[in-house]
Amino acid sequence: MTAQVEYRTPAQKGGKMQHGNREAVLDVRNLKVYYSTPTGDVRAVDDVSFKVYQGEILGLVGESGCGKTTTAMAILRMVQPPGGIVGGQILLDETDLVPMNERELRNIRWSSLALIPQGAMNSLNPIMRISDQIREAIETHEGKQKEKKIRERILNLFTLVGLPSRIYDMYPHELSGGMKQRVCIAMAIVLNPSLIIADEPTSALDVVVQRVVGQTLLDVKNRLGVSMILIGHDMGLQAQLVDRLAVMYAGHMVEVSPVGTIFKEPLHPYTQLLIESIPSIKERKPLKLTEGITHDLRNPPPGCIFQARCPKVMDVCRSVKPPLEEIKPDHYVACHLYD
Amino acid sequence: MAPLLEIKNATKIYGGGFFRAKHVTVALQDFDLTIEDRPATITTIAGESGSGKTTLANLVLGFTKITSGQIIYKGIDVGTMNKQQIMDYRREVQAVFQDPYAVYNPFYRVKHIFDMVLKNFKLASNKAEGRALIEDALNVVGMRGEEVLEKYPHQLSGGQRQRMMVARAYMLKPRLIVADEPVSMVDASLRAMILDIMLRLRDEHNISFLYITHDLSTAYQIGNQIYMLYQGAIAEAGGTTEVIENPKHPYVQLLIDSIPVPDPQVKWGGEDVLTLDDEQARVDVKSGCRFYGRCMHRMDVCLTKLPPLYEVGPTHHVAACYLYDKQHVASPSPDDVAPTPAHAQIRTDNQIGDLYEKEPKV
Numbered sequence: 033m034t035a036q037v038e039y040r041t042p043a044q045k046g047g048k049m050q051h052g053n054r055e056a057v058l059d060v061r062n063l064k065v066y067y068s069t070p071t072g073d074v075r076a077v078d079d080v081s082f083k084v085y086q087g088e089i090l091g092l093v094g095e096s097g098c099g100k101t102t103t104a105m106a107i108l109r110m111v112q113p114p115g116g117i118v119g120g121q122i123l124l125d126e127t128d129l130v131p132m133n134e135r136e137l138r139n140i141r142w143s144s145l146a147l148i149p150q151g152a153m154n155s156l157n158p159i160m161r162i163s164d165q166i167r168e169a170i171e172t173h174e175g176k177q178k179e180k181k182i183r184e185r186i187l188n189l190f191t192l193v194g195l196p197s198r199i200y201d202m203y204p205h206e207l208s209g210g211m212k213q214r215v216c217i218a219m220a221i222v223l224n225p226s227l228i229i230a231d232e233p234t235s236a237l238d239v240v241v242q243r244v245v246g247q248t249l250l251d252v253k254n255r256l257g258v259s260m261i262l263i264g265h266d267m268g269l270q271a272q273l274v275d276r277l278a279v280m281y282a283g284h285m286v287e288v289s290p291v292g293t294i295f296k297e298p299l300h301p302y303t304q305l306l307i308e309s310i311p312s313i314k315e316r317k318p319l320k321l322t323e324g325i326t327h328d329l330r331n332p333p334p335g336c337i338f339q340a341r342c343p344k345v346m347d348v349c350r351s352v353k354p355p356l357e358e359i360k361p362d363h364y365v366a367c368h369l370y371d
Numbered sequence: 372m373a374p375l376l377e378i379k380n381a382t383k384i385y386g387g388g389f390f391r392a393k394h395v396t397v398a399l400q401d402f403d404l405t406i407e408d409r410p411a412t413i414t415t416i417a418g419e420s421g422s423g424k425t426t427l428a429n430l431v432l433g434f435t436k437i438t439s440g441q442i443i444y445k446g447i448d449v450g451t452m453n454k455q456q457i458m459d460y461r462r463e464v465q466a467v468f469q470d471p472y473a474v475y476n477p478f479y480r481v482k483h484i485f486d487m488v489l490k491n492f493k494l495a496s497n498k499a500e501g502r503a504l505i506e507d508a509l510n511v512v513g514m515r516g517e518e519v520l521e522k523y524p525h526q527l528s529g530g531q532r533q534r535m536m537v538a539r540a541y542m543l544k545p546r547l548i549v550a551d552e553p554v555s556m557v558d559a560s561l562r563a564m565i566l567d568i569m570l571r572l573r574d575e576h577n578i579s580f581l582y583i584t585h586d587l588s589t590a591y592q593i594g595n596q597i598y599m600l601y602q603g604a605i606a607e608a609g610g611t612t613e614v615i616e617n618p619k620h621p622y623v624q625l626l627i628d629s630i631p632v633p634d635p636q637v638k639w640g641g642e643d644v645l646t647l648d649d650e651q652a653r654v655d656v657k658s659g660c661r662f663y664g665r666c667m668h669r670m671d672v673c674l675t676k677l678p679p680l681y682e683v684g685p686t687h688h689v690a691a692c693y694l695y696d697k698q699h700v701a702s703p704s705p706d707d708v709a710p711t712p713a714h715a716q717i718r719t720d721n722q723i724g725d726l727y728e729k730e731p732k733v
Contacts, residue, residue: 095558238419238585243629243639265559268631272639291635309559310633311588319563
């Protein structure tokens with residue numbers, strides 16, 4: 033079946049990126065997104081930098097309210113007032129998205145930067161057939177096309193994400209949650225984007241369906257060589273799907289590393305906490321308790337942002353903010369323990 | 372002494388009626404469950420969405436009426452209780468819900484939820500006494516009154532709000548708390564705290580829990596007995612450790628294999644999933660095994676009628692699968708798999724599901 037699906041990887045499309053030499057598709061530099069409130073700015077994303085390489089899945093994890101979704105929305109330039117990007121650069125294929133106007137953004141959204149939104153299955157239009165929704169996306173970007181050609185293209189897409197062809201003329205309510213989720217994945221890849229941002233793509237699904245959707249994502253990545261940012265808080269799922277993992281806490285990036293390394297040897301105390309608190313299905317062990325009160329994001333304390341909850345806090349953490357540094361090859365940590 | 376809660380042959384059918392007699396959904400079928408009075412236990416009801424977990428919770432809490440069967444609390448059928456008994460039942464059986472954001476009224480300070488309880492159940496004769504009760508309940512969940520009571524819900528974190536819901540339930544000195552997915556919307560790092568509170572209420576205050584969840588790993592950490600539901604019927608039940616470590620029913624095996632392991636070296640276990648992840652085979656009450664369409668070990672006998680529960684291990688470990696019927700198969704082996712097209716018999720007309728057509732890997 034694979035042979036029939038004719039898709040070019042973005043590498044072939046652009047002609048400049050080769051798999052393996054770690055060309056960055058997305059380069060976020062010192063991104064700051066603040067929400068202004070009457071009592072001061074909420075620093076939802078504060079000085080965050082990271083890269084997404086060609087053909088990899090970058091996992092973005094952290095607790096609710098740590099700025100994962102805000103980061104994703106900022107990359108899509110979809111932060112709504114009172115929020116706004118107050119600083120930094122977002123380079124997609126070496127073009128900065130921050131200064132772009134709405135018309136330029138409309139061109140790159142979906143065609144080079146696709147989103148699988150949170151609760152994606154509720155984002156389908158309930159009164160449009162599945163095929164019409166996908167066709168609309170294609171024709172908005174590529175202009176009107178022949179019925180037969182579009183049909184063939186959409187059916188190819190269905191094969192790619194493991195959907196049966198008979199859903200072509202169906203409405204969203206006729207499909208199960210897992211199928212709707214796969215329709216959203218199909219829509220995200222239809223225009224062959226360089227980067228897909230998937231915001232908790234499996235959060236409302238149960239484990240068996242979650243696994244099917246997860247494997248679909250991996251399959252799509254392997255066949256098309258597309259890069260992805262996978263936002264989530266399920267560490268188990270992240271371990272199964274991503275290549276590199278980025279951990280956020282209170283608007284800051286605290287650790288970025290290949291997924292194998294970070295699970296074997298987490299360096300930042302917050303990452304350690306996060307990994308220890310995963311409930312296990314293999315062994316019954318006493319629960320690990322942590323008191324968790326995050327500081328007010330309007331006036332972060334001087335020094336490290338994790339100082340209030342950190343079990344290994346030192347004096348220097350209360351005054352000096354640790355920068356995100358490469359401690360080991362490809363393993364970045366923001367913590368004074370490794371100075 | 373009578374068990375604390377006994378559910379006998381509970382069946383809940385939605386829909387139906389004169390004009391729509393064909394459109395029935397069997398949400399729960401012939402469900403049996405017993406929670407002993409002492410010692411207090413945590414009984415887990417697990418299953419995927421649509422398996423009837425929440426229907427069960429709603430039946431126990433009296434939000435929906437049972438179609439047939441009985442719910443017996445301390446020896447009295449809930450359906451035949453008089454006014455006073457219903458009041459007692461409502462006090463002694465409390466609920467903690469899934470979404471700690473939706474249960475609070477944003478216009479009131481959080482103190483309001485405690486005041487309502489004091490007023491409705493006439494727990495305190497004066498303000499000071501009421502305040503002492505609130506303070507005591509908050510202490511159990513590790514919070515202090517002056518820190519939280521005067522705040523509005525939006526000023527508290529999800530974990531704090533969920534702990535306050537547990538405190539509210541505790542204040543009524545319940546015997547049973549129905550916890551419907553209490554940790555699914557709480558952050559991973561704070562989840563352990565809620566689970567720990569449940570354990571302490573069980574051990575120190577003798578409060579039993581009906582813990583409804585789709586997350587088998589938390590159930591594994593704290594549960595005593597477990598009931599795995601599949602489309603309204605028990606697939607497998609028994610002691611939690613026994614069931615999760617030695618699953619017998621093909622569905623439970625699939626479920627446990629599908630839980631992502633938090634270790635990048637260990638990939639998803641078991642065979643590649645063959646699913647039809649659709650509203651499948653929710654056929655009428657008397658037809659065969661509901662897992663038939665997805666099952667790797669299906670046999671012809673599975674279509675004849677719903678398999679009964681077979682004893683498969685210690686701790687009352689039972690599984691509803693003909694693989695464990697000594698009369699039908701001596702030793703289950705993959706050769707017993709029936710030819711695929713046979714499942715067409717259990718299709719209904721509005722069936723939109725289909726087997727996920729697995730492509731040959733090229």
